Amino acid sequence: MNIFKERQQKLQTELIARGWDGYLVAYHVDIFYYCGSMQTGYLFIPAEGEAVYLVRRSLVRAEEEAAADVEVLGSLKTLGERLRARCAGARASAAGDAPPLRIATELDVVPVQLFTKLQTALPGAVWEDGSQLVREQRMLKSPDEAAAIRKAARVVDAALETVIPHIREGMTELELMAMLEHQLRLQGHQGIMRMRAFNSELITGMVAAGASAAVPTYFDGPAGGTGLHPSSPQSSGRAPIRRGDPILVDLGCMIDGYLIDQTRTLVIGDLDPELQRAYDVAEQVLRATEARLQPGAIAEHLYLLALDHVQEAGLSAHFMGYGADQVKFLGHGIGLEIDELPVLAKGFKTPLAPGMVIAIEPKFTFPGRGVVGVEDTYLITEDGFEKLSVSREGLRRL
Amino acid sequence: MNIFKERQQKLQTELIARGWDGYLVAYHVDIFYYCGSMQTGYLFIPAEGEAVYLVRRSLVRAEEEAAADVEVLGSLKTLGERLRARCAGARASAAGDAPPLRIATELDVVPVQLFTKLQTALPGAVWEDGSQLVREQRMLKSPDEAAAIRKAARVVDAALETVIPHIREGMTELELMAMLEHQLRLQGHQGIMRMRAFNSELITGMVAAGASAAVPTYFDGPAGGTGLHPSSPQSSGRAPIRRGDPILVDLGCMIDGYLIDQTRTLVIGDLDPELQRAYDVAEQVLRATEARLQPGAIAEHLYLLALDHVQEAGLSAHFMGYGADQVKFLGHGIGLEIDELPVLAKGFKTPLAPGMVIAIEPKFTFPGRGVVGVEDTYLITEDGFEKLSVSREGLRRL
Known part of the structure; x- marks a missing residue:
């Protein structure tokens, strides 16, 4: 039928x-x-x-x-x-x-x-x-929806791999973003990432480097960015990318109506050891979350587990934004829109079920220095999960 | 102050x-x-x-x-x-x-x-x-708002002029659009063109060629386009641009929060004489509208005048879309959003006043063949108008 x-x-x-x-x-x-x-x-x-x-x-x-x-x-x-x-x-x-x-x-x-x-x-x-x-109905994806998101995941990966060799010291955030968007568009990105929340907009994600990535935004997400102007105050600005800056590439695209969301952290040269450690903790949080990512797991438990993990690492103040600008979730459903159910956050008692697609994005913000973290998108399956994101993980040194 | x-x-x-x-x-x-x-x-x-x-x-x-x-x-x-x-x-x-x-x-x-x-x-x-x-308050722009729109007009012109030498037979609409968007972004386009109307979206306009430009859309505008998928059914698709196709470049961008909207018609080689004539009529309608474009002119009169002009030219069935998919306006206010007041349409009795900014877009749709037309954005001044668009008019033969 x-x-x-x-x-x-x-x-x-x-x-x-x-x-x-x-x-x-x-x-x-x-x-x-x-x-x-x-x-x-x-x-x-x-x-x-x-x-x-x-x-x-x-x-x-x-x-x-x-x-x-x-x-x-x-x-x-x-x-x-x-x-x-x-x-x-x-x-x-x-x-x-x-x-x-x-x-x-x-x-x-x-x-x-x-x-x-x-x-x-x-x-x-x-x-x-x-x-x-x-x-709630849209929360449970059919195989054709998962297939569209898989396709979007491959497009994001291809765009990232095509652009990475062109990243240079002194290039502006906007130049990097424009190059990524050009690649995404050529491969069929429909131009925006839809959001359901009132007053929310997203084009292709949040790409920013160093201090400007840590500038807080109105946007209900952990990454920041100055944006180009107070009339679109988020994501890439005109700051040049410097050696040693963490470059946060929180990128998505819309293919056949469906979205992918993934984050990778890049750096020209080496990252400051404190930020490197925070990045490692982000990957540990992702691994610990994956270990519980299966039908029956309660959405808020995964968030609370991450909070514990981060507290043990002594990074609570930096988790998912800094200070008053922290956001209170670890992940979000994704599909036709970027802000779908379930939300991995306090109060969400939803047990995970096969067909859910969730972007999980542990990140750490260091004011004046940058944001580091990782994000992958997962399909919940009968016996666990399938990672839909295909880009290789690990801090990427250029 | x-x-x-x-x-x-x-x-x-x-x-x-x-x-x-x-x-x-x-x-x-x-x-x-x-x-x-x-x-x-x-x-x-x-x-x-x-x-x-x-x-x-x-x-x-x-x-x-x-x-x-x-x-x-x-x-x-x-x-x-x-x-x-x-x-x-x-x-x-x-x-x-x-x-x-x-x-x-x-x-x-x-x-x-x-x-x-x-x-x-x-x-x-x-x-x-x-x-x-x-x-209504936003309808009357202050000098700083007009200045931002002027800036956006220069960005669109520069992007168009940069891209035109690269247009080739067989290039897809999407490739052309991606190239234009890349140029716009590099010069500060904030990534979307905001709309106030429910369920409406616009990235950078409508770029389409030949028959696919004449495919009607849900969008409340005269240009069409297949889009990439039924989940974003407007503007550029994957059709190749062919010799003789009218290429409709209805393009805008957002600079410092403010939008410009302009349309130029391009062709590789020569345009079919019937479409060439329709293009000429579009420019005539624009000239006739400009002749009345001043404080005190009634918005709907400008629309009705255009209808008369088009009827005399025997092109009523093709004006602003075709048949059941015709839209009922000649122009629209523009500023922070693309769908501002005043609207040059029946029922809009607003007298024009200094400070209004209006995009005027006579276009003709020929099913199976394409869309031709022109669009400029104007600031109403004390004694008439200032054309904010700077791209040169006339059918552009490549």
Whole structure:
């Protein structure tokens, strides 16, 4: 069966369990997940029956791409009537005194203005927040999703290997980043790394060296970077890369919609022994995490374990950022977006399960000196994990 | 006076006129506009008194960058109390029986979940939709904003001129785009072109050639493009550029936060006479629009004038897309985002005013053959306009 239809059916099972009549998928990334197309409109998945993709434009492309009936969106005034008709099967038992429709949508991303329009279009409907439901379903990847991430992992590795021989003392962070991005694009990077969180942006990751990598950012991640301007204050700036600077290459790309995220630490010459030791601890944390990385492991335990490890090494103040700018996680789910479930952080009691894909990124920040660390992306399998990242580990001396 | 403080004061005048107590700026682009920083948090601008930037991270960077008092955001539970304290001056007349706070925020972009949290944090507050207010203020650019756009215009021109000699028959759209993006990045392009509209994304524009440029997209613009995959279905794909194909280079970049948008049509060899004629009509439409481009001109009139012009030329079916996929505008405001006010479209009665910056983009789509057209970005001045785009016009034969 078509993978998109399978996803719709899995969602339908959850809708029925919750007593919801349907899901109005409004967010473009989720629309793609459920029907394989990303045109402008809404994908309505009733609890029972066929999904319908109500499209503003392009109708032609939606018809070519989507695993769903495609109809012209038209006026929002007719939306209520049309959704109700789609739910007719599910509501047969309630014929006569039709109760209000219970419809879910993604309240974590749908803007208030749009939601108000939808409420007006469906008077009397009861709206449910379906964000968590979709995020939990998307957390478990199918084999084709894992394959796309594997492909992205190979692209990142190839870009890195192509660029490494060109890294020179005095080259700016931006020059290095531009070279990496050029290689990624030529191999099919779709140009950004999508994020679900409000006000968050990511192009190809965080590439920075020495002190500027340790400059904290708004970004909910351990690496920093000055960025080019206060209007995009993260990642590469115009600082030249100096001999002995740790060069943090936290790099990703989007291939066929799917993301990879990996970090390697490079240095021209030798690293200061204290930073070298911190790098080694980062790899030890990754090994210790891998030793527990299997179905049933609790997400937050892996984080707490890492905290213990880091404390024993005397590096707590530097772990995942420094001081007030520390972030409180060790890893994050990844797929169509960079900020997926599960999160390896306190409060996340999720037991790991086969199909989850997680980027794990122990890093240490030394203000004025730089950031060192490593990051790999893993697929949880029946009996443990498969490392999707293929770039070789170890501090890379140039 | 600091430009950001001036913007805050201008907003305060509007808040007072509306009887609103303050504006909780939540959207990162607007936060940057009003205080010069883009860290995570909220910028609260009371109707009277000093603005406060409540920051989650990075506090250090906010303090360095922002034209506002900076405080730690802390728990949302204390938010109501703190905003009320900031409004104390404005509410003195109501002492004793404090009426509910009237607070605006950007309901066009703030997600429902976040808004619900804010409502909970400020029980009893009355929320106003401040989207239009901010968008209207941002519509009128200050000299420093125009200067940033001028800078971006020079970067796009330089990238285009650097790349043009390398365009070859058989090169793919993606290869051309990657080369352009590499040049843009090296000169400081911040990596994306921001959009305010829900579900919209743009990296560096739309570069496509021949039939694939005419493939319609979800994107609310006249140019199309297959894109690399249904998960990013617009702009460059992997089609090779052939002799005689119109190559549409609709290109922009973000420099110091500000965007430029321009389109040039290129061809290896000669263009089919029908497409050549359509290109000429596009330039005529641009000239006719320029003749009316001055303070007082009504935005929609410029669009309607273009429609008349195009109809006389017998090209209505091809204007700004083809058939059901036509878009209904001639131009759009541009600044920190690509989809700013004013829009040159039906229903927009806005009279043009000095300080507006507008990208005007007459284009013609021929299914199976390609898209031709031209786009320049203009600053409205006291006595007419200044063309900010510097790339030379005319069909470019390679």
